[in-house]
Amino acid sequence: MSTLAQDATIAAASIAAPAAAHRYLYLRLVKDVTTSTRLRRAGRTTAVALTVLVPTGVLAAQYANPTRIAWLAWPAFLWVALAAYLLMTLVALELPVRLTARTLRRRSRSTTIVPKQTPHALVVQQGHSGATSMMDNTNTRKAEDASSQLLRRRLVLARSVALLATGTAAATTGYGFHRGLGAPDVKVVPVALRRLHPSLDGMRITMASDLHLGPFFGRSHTARMVRMINDTSPDIVAIVGDLSDGSADDLATHAAPLTRLSSTHGAFFVTGNHDYRHDVDAWIATLADFRITTLRNTRALIKHGGGAIDLAGVTDVTGRQNHDAPDYDRALDDRDTSHPVVLLAHQPVQVHQAARHKVDLQLSGHTHGGAFFPGNLLVPLTQPLTAGLTTIDRTQLYVSRGVGASLPPIRVGAPPDITVIELRRQ
Known part of the structure; x- marks a missing residue:
């Protein structure tokens, strides 16, 4: 492989890895926790900016005058550390969260199943179309309520996981910097x-x-x-x-x-x-x-x-x-x-x-x-x-x-x- 091809491969990898990591963080910390279009748009913009910040800060720290790039190195590597612990925490929680979400879906489906009707009830319904219509409306409302309740529970779960991951990552990163820069x-x-x-x-x-x-x-x-x-x-x-x-x-x-x-x-x-x-x-x-x-x-x-x-x-x-x-x-x-x-x-x-x-x-x-x-x-x-x-x-x-x-x-x-x-x- 030529030197030019090697440099191109390294450059592509230096962007691809942060891009994949920030997409995952966006999904778990923004998209999953809010239904607001405005907040999701802001999250996507932030993810793109951080994807560019990380390789820029790394390259500057390796090749630029270290005394002049502290303003760039500090936010870049502070975020690298925080993102690393966010990723590790979220990945560790991924399986239990998915199992919990699957359980919530199953419970929601069980509450929306229409009870099996007896032949007598069918006869009554055939003679009373108004009652049948009323039962249909009731079942529809129950299904809508169950769907809304499932959405609320999923938001609560996603927000709880996001808060836990953010708190863990922030505390660990803060301690890590304190210990790393200390005596x-x-x-x-x-x-x-x-x-x-x-x-x-x-x-x-x-x-x-x-x-x-x-x-x-x-x-x-x-x-x-x-x-x-x-x-x-x-x-x-x-x-x-x-x-x-x-x-x-x-x-x-x-x-x-x-x-x-x-x-x-x-x-x-x-x-x-x-x-x-x-x-x-x-x-x-x-x-x-x-x-x-x-x-x-x-x-x-x-x-x-x-x-x-x-x-x-x-x-x-x-x-x-x-x-x-x-x-x-x-x-x-x-x-x-x-x-x-x-x-x-x-x-x-x-x-x-x-x-x-x-x-x-x-x-x-x-x-x-x-x-x-x-x-x-x-x-x-x-x-x-x-x-x-x-x-x-x-x-x-x-x-x-x-x-x-x-x-x-x-x-x-x-x-x-x-x-x-x-x-x-x-």
Whole structure:
């Protein structure tokens, strides 16, 4: 398929999916709950406007200057989050609502059936046409009343479902934004390593991943994160990828508080997949100005007391598309195996290569802990761990939920975190 055809397919999909979703929302939240022609027309117009808003906001957030499109990104992604929970709630209620509506129809039909008449009654009716006409009118009125009652019950049901879905979605989205944009949790996770020198017992590596500087996370977000990291008294600071959703030219001032990071042995950075959406070299140069060392398929020997560890870092797997592929041999070979090695790698899936090189501990981010349902169900399809600590082929893997959030910036059931990895002798 040609590039032009691929772009056309992506563009069509970016419109088709929001269009289908907004049509469903219009049917359930507007058409089903009102008989007013004016309100239905307004609902259709709103659905069309929101269908255009969503892809416009997404594209602007990816390619435009993040500092200038907040006015568009905020309503677009606020609605994306709200619409997602509206859809999930309405789809979950779809089956019970349909069963209830079917029951109402059956009851309505049973009340409009004309009772079976006896032959005597038929004879009487044949002789009394006026009485027959009166009975017909009565039955017609009963049918009309039953139909009207069915319509009222269906409206009550549809409105109840719409209110329940809207309330649930609004409450969940509000909480999600509050948690996603709020202060991260600080977690202390002890990790036992083989061959760790006694003088390194208790060494603290404070890690933060997925800052996602952009339209939602700016300078104040970075400054708060730096204060919280410094409060943990780190020996090493590790920033594990996805620093920004924009270019260094646009967002360097948002990242500037990183110059105030304080630790015994310095701050280190590895690239994430979002960092390759813009000029990654410009970001690496900017971080160097902020006294942050980028481990680009290399390692640093950290000496502390009478012991040492190797702190290695590899580029993200997305780097392959940008002539910056992860090189585990370069980062991990020819090292002194008498002391442990800690690897910084943005994506947890990179642990399989780390295990082949006998890495003791890999620190990763990328997953956001699933961020919000159903993300927690999707992450395991591509990553070996969503969040927390595990061991894979004798290599320990810790995955942070990150301090920022991708778009939309909401967190439900997966709060952001700064993690202090406390090294312990095994």
